[in-house]
Amino acid sequence: MKVIGLAISALLFVPQVSQAKNIYGEVLLTDVEPKTQKVWHREGNKSPHYPVALAQAKLQGCTVLSFDISEEGYTENVEVVSSIPNKHLGKYTKKEIKGWRWQQLDPLQSAMSEKRTLRFDYCLGLESAEQSLAQCQQQTQLNCG
Template structure:
């Protein structure tokens, strides 16, 4: 499994407290298939950002998405295999996967490929490092 860590500092205004506080959001993307036979690699220039709508309501969790990578390198036929919590998170996970760009590995011939990835959405208020540690533990939990 290959994971790509992306940590984003979010500044949120909390009306009840009357001031802003620092929130650290991380989206951890993990391939749930063996690396050996992969034809396509994710282009990492487009970061998967933590949705501000989820951060404002402190929604964290995970989604497992299956999809096809077309011969043109686009995600198609997306399906939510599991998501916790389902309703708020699945919508954002599907959008994130749809926006991902893919490139062929090595000298492979372009052809469609099935993929399954997991997206873990983690929040913390201590530090970037603490949020990364929390997300590394979360990815080991069942996402069902």
């Protein structure tokens, strides 16, 4: 009986595994403000990760955040300016960038705070990472709120 139960369980499980698809996530950052004469750049400069929970929910969209970079290079006063299609992208992104550290572009210049506004585009593709990137590049041309 146990063998039959295991065999049935295995047969029920196999179709779910074989139907699993890869999902390729891409996050693109665009500077909204300032466009020129930046004082700071982000340490590490790696692209943010696509949140697994949002990818599993197939949630795509964009969010715009405004924040300050302190004289010490910390991210402060983070505000969600817009978040499409819902607030989840904005909430996740706000939490993500609060931990970012910044370095001065010109270490010889005296440290000063800076106001920044960034746009984050979250895109998913089922075919390839390249398809997801191409979709995201098109999405950056659309209005985000």
